[in-house]
Amino acid sequence: MKITVAGEKKEYAEGLTVSKLIEFENVETPQYVTVSVNEEFVERASFDSFALKEGDEVEFLYFMGGGR
Amino acid sequence: MALTNEQLERYSRHIILKEIGVRGQKKLLESKVLIIGAGGLGAPAALYLAAAGVGTIGIVDADVVDLSNLQRQVIHTTNDIGKKKAESAAETMRAINPDITVNTYYKFVNSENISELIKDYDFIIDGTDNFPAKFLINDACVMAKKPFSHAGIIRFKGQLTTVIPGEGPCYRCIFKDPPPKDAVPTCKQAGVIGAMGGVIGSLQAMEAIKYLTGTGDLLVGYLLTYDALKMEFHKVKLPPRGKGCAVCSDTPSITKLIDYEQAVCELKH
Numbered sequence: 001m002k003i004t005v006a007g008e009k010k011e012y013a014e015g016l017t018v019s020k021l022i023e024f025e026n027v028e029t030p031q032y033v034t035v036s037v038n039e040e041f042v043e044r045a046s047f048d049s050f051a052l053k054e055g056d057e058v059e060f061l062y063f064m065g066g067g068r
Numbered sequence: 069m070a071l072t073n074e075q076l077e078r079y080s081r082h083i084i085l086k087e088i089g090v091r092g093q094k095k096l097l098e099s100k101v102l103i104i105g106a107g108g109l110g111a112p113a114a115l116y117l118a119a120a121g122v123g124t125i126g127i128v129d130a131d132v133v134d135l136s137n138l139q140r141q142v143i144h145t146t147n148d149i150g151k152k153k154a155e156s157a158a159e160t161m162r163a164i165n166p167d168i169t170v171n172t173y174y175k176f177v178n179s180e181n182i183s184e185l186i187k188d189y190d191f192i193i194d195g196t197d198n199f200p201a202k203f204l205i206n207d208a209c210v211m212a213k214k215p216f217s218h219a220g221i222i223r224f225k226g227q228l229t230t231v232i233p234g235e236g237p238c239y240r241c242i243f244k245d246p247p248p249k250d251a252v253p254t255c256k257q258a259g260v261i262g263a264m265g266g267v268i269g270s271l272q273a274m275e276a277i278k279y280l281t282g283t284g285d286l287l288v289g290y291l292l293t294y295d296a297l298k299m300e301f302h303k304v305k306l307p308p309r310g311k312g313c314a315v316c317s318d319t320p321s322i323t324k325l326i327d328y329e330q331a332v333c334e335l336k337h
Contacts, residue, residue: 034242063199063252065202065252066222067196068105068108
């Protein structure tokens, strides 16, 4: 299936969960990443069970604490 | 109040823009912006807002200028080392534009002082370097219904969003709580390319100017991310405001300001 990850089209096998995608995409500090699918936030507790489907748009949002 | 001949000349490149004009320039001159943190983000934001003729600009910073700041904090010079950052920033801003008033606050924001600090300002710029401050600014601005620009930078990356309480999502809608201390690296630990503050801090100034003059579309409901190594900007659309948010939903669970542990970034750096 085709999904969009951070604006980029990607091909993944059916049945992919948010947790697996985080692993495959080598997400930095995965325990603190915020994930949205089709402009809805996904609760961290459901990362393991949330199955992605064809056409989904996934975004990873990261903490950035610097500034001074 | 009519613009003087000197003001017409100084701001001529603004005035000629149909989106700004004399009307917009007068609005800027009557506006008040508070910049929290006179560092990597605050320095370029302060320079551009001063040059733009934002009539009153407040600078909040308790720190002093350090040699290691000068790689990115372009409002300070080598001669300013050891000087209070807010004072050093104010001197540069007044030198650029004697037309404006600069207020200096030699303090770090906390739950006791922030509401009083932001009270008289129209727009707030978060130029801080730690999560306790970023969550505090978010919560205080949401509670006081003050629009603000949030930003963060690290290594070769930066991001920002604009929050107008009641209109779009807040920082806490995206990130529920600060990460545990030292779980996410700071600029001191991980480094930051100096020009990143210039890119993102200038975008914060841009959002302030657009908000104050009512020009264009703001980053309300979006997180704009910038990756300098890939040279890519990416605009992430955020879910609508307040769905279950602890501070900006219609039934918030956080109604008092919180001082999170201030160890994420050391005070002196």
